[in-house]
Structures are given as structure tokens and as C-alpha cells.
Amino acid sequence: MTKIIVATGNENKMKEIRQIIKRDDIQFVSLKDEGLSDVEIVEDGDTFEENAIIKAKTIADITGTIVIADDSGLEVDYLDKAPGVYSARYMGEDTPYTVKNNHIIELLKDARGVERSARFVCVIACVMPDGNVITTRGTIEGQIGYEEKGENGFGYDPIFYLPEKGCTTAELSPEDKNEISHRGRALTAMYKKLEGVL
Template identity: 65%
Template structure:
């Protein structure tokens, strides 16, 4: 059985990843489970660049197939911020409650059509033989007017999904995984991996 390391320490993310990749005949480990500790400087200017930087770095450390994702929230009224800086927005140790409240404050009073936003996720795969490829998923929606929902993490509680009439954090996990940016990017990646493994 192939062993794939997913370059993240985020447990919320690993839960989603395992659900989506469960029918792939692979053992999917987090960096922690693989016993890898690394501080990777993500200095790319695009989601693609950052995902590739992470995947390559962990592949070189481990000698395994490595998947890495870089994802973030683009808010149109904030000139697509926080974008690639989503995790480090307002400082890496700032809680998402503070970040989410800041974004809500920035958009206060704006009508829905001016609150458009999207989650973007790029998954990079690095093989020990040097092959690298990426897939991308986009999840369109709006910034809601309050924090709501317990199912997600990060910016999910302020991301309003009009077709479901709730925030991303209020969607059941299996629905979210079917429609989310990470779900779409991982779904495409899973198909590619099925061909290549």
C-alpha cells in the first residue's frame, strides 16, 4: 500500500482529507503521524507556488509521495485579501474569531452583491521521482453578516453559501466535502493519483 504524507498539522483539515481520499488504496498520514517536524517558509505569491514549496520540501525530507495544499479566502471588497496570506492574516497566532470579526467589520453595511468571496484551494503532489502536479478548486459564496456554525474551521463560520442558505460551517461534513474548494481540488487529485499509482 502506498504511503502518502499530507503536509499539514491541521487536524480539521486532516479529517476532511481522510474523508475525501478514503477510497484511495493508500495510507494517508499527517506530518505529525509521519514523525516529521519542519518549518517551511511559504514565500510564494500564488496558492500554486506555496503548495508546491510545501510538497517538495516534505517529499525531500521523507522520500514519500507528498500532498500539500495552500488555500485561502478571497474577499472581493477587500481587494481579494486575505488571499494567500489567509493563515497569517493579522498575525499567525491571531484567533479566527478575531480575523472573522475584522472581516465582518470591514464589510459592515455592504449589500450582499458587494460581499462576494470565494475559497480557493490548490493541492500539489510531489513524487520522489521528481514529478509534480497541481489541482485547483474554487468555492464561490458571500461573506455573511455574523459568525455562525460549528462544523467548519478558519473562515467557514462567515462564508455564506447561497444555494444552501447557510454558512460553510453549518453544512454537514459530507455536503461540504462535495462542494467545497478543498473537496473539488482533492477530488481531481484523487482521480489523477488513481491513474498514477
């Protein structure tokens, strides 16, 4: 059994990772599982890649084990790709996503159609015990909806509208979302890269 630490305290992310990579010989554990919740990780990178590597390396330096970390966020073209790498901290880390989502909708009140284009980006970084770093990136294109819709998903999912599906990512079933999501794509690519190593 290979244990992989996921450098996150976000249970929703842990759930998605376990749903996407179904392997009996890999055990994904969170920072909480490992008693590492109090480790301070300073995400001061300018890109998703830099932040994902910072997170993974910080935990790998402490544990000496395989660590993966993701950095993901929403890029809204009308807002010059904001909130981007600041997605989790946008309007303050403790601000509820309903407030963040409705704020973005308000900022786009004059935008129509393709002007509302946006994407979810996810970068996964994996740090191996020998210090080798592997990264993968996944994206999904969509638009900002006109109101929050859907009870599934989390974060910005209720306002991320997929024209080809006619719904937001929060209206998709977890299985359908994982098949097309930015995290699903980045994780699947990472899994393929790790297959020869694990």
C-alpha cells in the same frame, strides 16, 4: 498500501482529506505522524500554487516519498482578494479565527449583496518520488455573512455564506461540505489524476 504524506499539521485538514478520499489501499499520514512537525517550511510564494508546491517539495526532498500539500484561503473581492495567500497568517498566525472573522465582517460593514462576494480557493500539489509535480485547483463561490454562524467546519467557515444553500459552510454537515468545498473539489481532481499512477 501506498503511503502519502500530507504536508500539514492541521488535524482538521487531515480529517477532511480522509473523509473525501476513502481508499483502503492509501494511507494518509500527517507531518506529526511522521515526526516531521519541526521541519521549517517557508511559504513565501505569491500564489496558492507556489505555496502548495513549496510545502510538498520541502517534505518530499527529506522523505523521498509521495507528498501532497494544500494551500488554501479566502478571497474577499471587497478587500482586493485579501486575505488570500495570507489567510492563515492574517492578523498574526496565533490570532483566533473568531477575531479574524469579526474583523472581516467589520471591514465589510458598508458592503451589501454582491459587494460581499468571496470565494474559498484550494490548490493541491503532489510531488512524486521522481520529482514530478502535479497540481489541481478547486474553488467555491459565496459571500461574506453579516455574523458568524455554525459550529461545523473551521477557520473562515462561520462567515462564508452560500446563497444557494441559505447557510454558511460551518452550518453544513461535514459530508455536505466535502461534496461542494474547495478542498473537496481540488482533492477529487487530484485523486483522478493519481488514479493512473498509484
